[in-house]
Amino acid sequence: MNVQKLLKKIFSSGYTGFIFLFLYAPIFILIIFSFNASKSKSVWAGFTLEWYGRLFQNEFIISAFRNTIILALVSSVLAAILGTAAAIGIYSLKKRPKAVMMNLTYLPILNPEIITGVSFMLLFAFIKLSPGFLTLLIAHISFSTPYVILNLMPKLRQLDRYQYEAALDLGCNPFQAFRKVIFPEIFPGILSGFLMAFTYSIDDFVISYFVTGPEMQTLPIAIYSMIRKQISPEINALSAIMFTVVLVMLILVNIKDIRETKKREIKY
């Protein structure tokens, strides 16, 4: 009996450990090699902080990173606005048109990225819009808007219709009613949609690859272009910094959450 329990414990924790190893080992190796004195990613030549120093002087990587962040911010804010309007519109449709619109929303997500990318490139070439920030922005908004809509739909379903009507009865105009009643209720949905759009935009390689132009290049494309030579350890350093920032943010959010739930528990 005891042996069985022990075995069970070993297996279950071993399994979990294994999964985490697979998930995090690559990231840790990447971080470790950002401190490698040589450019190699297989031979350890001693500890150095050189790559971190070089990273901050390398305008090429820094500007690609800045482009990526600016693009992600602009596109996800616009996608959040557009997506919120669309979601509210779709939600108030009748059943049939609603189903049609929802399917149209799903389609860009299911569509292979490479096809979206190529068709954007052809479209922009056709309307003689030369690739640059604007084309990237349009492409990013269009692939991230569906995520906002999909994040908002459940929130809208939870919404109490009568509250909005009550607000109108009590003298709000429709816009005020939206701002004061609906918006605060669905705000968490908008926020999570925005964050999703933001991460997808930072991640995106395939679609951006087809619509970038001479004026700007995003980080994933800049990294990819290094493959003929060797991807510079400065990229490891940048990834390590990004990973750490996200980790710290997650921890902070969790601490805040735990504190809030504790407070609530005390209240009730």
Added chain:
Amino acid sequence: MKKKRIISAKIVSAVILIAVVSGIISGCAGENRQVVNVFNWGEYISDSSGVINVIREFEAETGIKVNYTTYATNEELYSKLKSSGANYDVIIPSDYMIGRLIREDMLEKINFGNIPNFEYIMEEYKNLEFDPSGEYSVPYTWGTVVLIYNTEYITKPVDSWDILWDEDYKGKIIMFHNSRDAFGIALKKLGYSLNTTNISELEQAKEELLRQKDLLQGYYMDEIFNKMGGEEAWLAPYYAGDALTMIEDNPNLAAAYPKEGTNRFVDSMCIPKGAKNKENAEIFINFMSRPDIAAANSEYIGYSTPNSGAYELLDEEITSNETAYPDEEILANTEMFLNLPEDINIKIDELWTDIRGASSGSIFLFPVITGILVIACVIIIFIKKKKKTPQY
């Protein structure tokens, strides 16, 4: 509580808005400044970690802003130029791609009056086969394909492509992951030209590559650096300049020239047709050909320079290196890639696909998976229906 949340949301959105607006404004501020749009290989110019930060130096000296973006392959460059309508002023394709761009009338003739530094380009790098009249290109770097091997494990003499087919080193050999280079080696091994348009010679090369496939650890490109450095693999062909980088990282490695001859490549600066800032492009090309700049670039990239002024400036250690600057005899035995007729390109791609997919049976993979999926769907629907019926 709720109020607080809304306020913080307002603050967040205000901050974002400011960031966005300032980003857009700073992006547009330089609108009427002189610019030059440069499209280059990744890691192919001396930056802040090199001797000279070339782009910043150029901007400081000329006041022309450089929009610098990068690509990974010649084919990527080609498709960008051909189909996206992007407007570049300076591009740096390799030999055969320049030939193709010239043939398809996609390059602008360079006004050499604006490029006095062209006098530094060595005579043997002017009017090369891909640009016989020399009107379209200014050489930037050159190099060769060499055999890289680990002296700890490879005891046989390394002087022939045959060693990449040696049974004794099974599983420790790496081959190029691109059709043109892979076929080039097989053709050279057979004693044919790299640029053959003879179908039966190509078929023979395919047979050779198929025979080699079982001996390989895999087809790789940039991963060769890590595989060779970490001694996971012992033998690989790669570009001479990169071989030197690998040897620097792992002194057990060495490079050799095969006796059958090898490929020599030249990457040259060109101006694509319809470039909006052609004069700036010429100023940029002239700047890149200035001896100190060309030397800094060559040192950073590790590839050899066709610029005599730069050659003089480079360290004795580099210029006397046999791998980077081989002697006349070896150079005489090299061949450059030329642009092949379209049907031959297609044929090579087909043969390459055959080789890559030959033993995995991938022709059946797709229909089989589709079949399994369809059957799974049918079963799921069937089970669901069965479960539902008793309810009614």
